[in-house]
Amino acid sequence: MTRVATATDGLERFSLSGRVALITGATRGLGLEIARGMAAAGAVVGINGRETATVEQIAGTIPNAVPVPFDLADLPSAATAIDAVVARHGRLDCVVNNAAIRDRRPLADITAHDFRRLLEINLVAQYELARVAARHMSARGQGHLVFISSMVGQQSYQGDPAYVASKGGLEALVRALAVELGPQGIVVNAIAPGFFRTDVNAAFFNQPPARNLLQRIPLQRFGRPDEVVGAAIFLASDAASYITGQVLTIDAGLSIAL
Numbered sequence: 001m002t003r004v005a006t007a008t009d010g011l012e013r014f015s016l017s018g019r020v021a022l023i024t025g026a027t028r029g030l031g032l033e034i035a036r037g038m039a040a041a042g043a044v045v046g047i048n049g050r051e052t053a054t055v056e057q058i059a060g061t062i063p064n065a066v067p068v069p070f071d072l073a074d075l076p077s078a079a080t081a082i083d084a085v086v087a088r089h090g091r092l093d094c095v096v097n098n099a100a101i102r103d104r105r106p107l108a109d110i111t112a113h114d115f116r117r118l119l120e121i122n123l124v125a126q127y128e129l130a131r132v133a134a135r136h137m138s139a140r141g142q143g144h145l146v147f148i149s150s151m152v153g154q155q156s157y158q159g160d161p162a163y164v165a166s167k168g169g170l171e172a173l174v175r176a177l178a179v180e181l182g183p184q185g186i187v188v189n190a191i192a193p194g195f196f197r198t199d200v201n202a203a204f205f206n207q208p209p210a211r212n213l214l215q216r217i218p219l220q221r222f223g224r225p226d227e228v229v230g231a232a233i234f235l236a237s238d239a240a241s242y243i244t245g246q247v248l249t250i251d252a253g254l255s256i257a258l
Helices: 029-040 052-059 075-089 112-140 152-156 161-184 208-214 225-236
Strands: 020-023 044-047 065-067 094-097 143-148 186-193 247-250
Touching: 020 029, 020 075, 029 044, 029 094, 029 225, 044 052, 052 065, 075 112, 094 112, 094 225, 112 143, 112 161, 112 186, 143 161, 143 225, 161 186, 186 225, 225 247
Parallel strands: 020 044, 020 094, 044 065, 094 143, 143 186, 186 247
Antiparallel strands: none
16 A cells, blocks of 8 residues: 655654753854754753752753752762663763853963863863763663754854864764764764854853954844754654764854865
């Protein structure tokens, strides 16, 4: 008997119903929007941040969200928190490594100590979270790791040598993990956002360089945080089950116009 296609065929592959996801740095900016979007797509979403009260308050405003407070600088606590999520929900399907720190000072002002601290948060902690999460995911033979990277060339436009170096390392890590974890059924990808207006970077968008930059963006506008959500849901879903080791750029065409 020939099967008749329906209007919803294929859409179920984008659903996160029954999934458990953890989003780091989810109390504001892109992380918060991703958490809201993944919860709306059906996932139980772990809200991470450093301040317990803030994490609990944010989690209370999102259906299916649970507070998972820990500081990325405290790797043992981070590992314990992930283990607790799995113990409570029986699984961990996706980790969105979103949290990062930034040091906008020029090279002459960023000491080796400062550089190491930034790498510890932006690269080493991301590695450790992926390592711990992969242990749980491999036990089930499937999982999604999503890293929020950054367009290295675009970020160099503002300077930030330490930040740019950490994000370049992150993209290399994505490729390496994709190769190593693929046989375990775990896909590893990254999202490279362009210029998005958030509460974190509001000051930049009020400066002349931002107005000049706007003229170089093909869509002639900066991004809204919610415009990253679709990519995050996609990469965390079965719709992306055969995609790994990739960096999805979301920048309104800026990277091809430079």
